[in-house]
Amino acid sequence: MAAFESGLTEFAACTTLSYMKTVTLTIRLDKDLNALLSKTSRRLGKNRSEIAREALRRQLRLQQFEDLRRRIMPFAEARGLLTDDDVFGVIS
Numbered sequence: 249m250a251a252f253e254s255g256l257t258e259f260a261a262c263t264t265l266s267y268m269k270t271v272t273l274t275i276r277l278d279k280d281l282n283a284l285l286s287k288t289s290r291r292l293g294k295n296r297s298e299i300a301r302e303a304l305r306r307q308l309r310l311q312q313f314e315d316l317r318r319r320i321m322p323f324a325e326a327r328g329l330l331t332d333d334d335v336f337g338v339i340s
Contacts (some may be wrong), residue, residue: 275300 277285289296330336 285296285299289299
């Protein structure tokens, strides 16, 4: 098999993802993640690239949220907002 001749092991699969035909990202998936992605793709009726894009988008947004939260915590604590319940109490 050509993938194995290029140095990939049986535990890695190479998937090329493209979005709007402008940027391509190649990632390596281990055997289990590849199987899970394929199974999820069939179950949802979406292609593998679409699922990978959604997962990446979700992860990046989560990281963005966590970074923002980390930056604003000192300001919130200075106002006595120490927990999520404190914040919800102010905004509700």
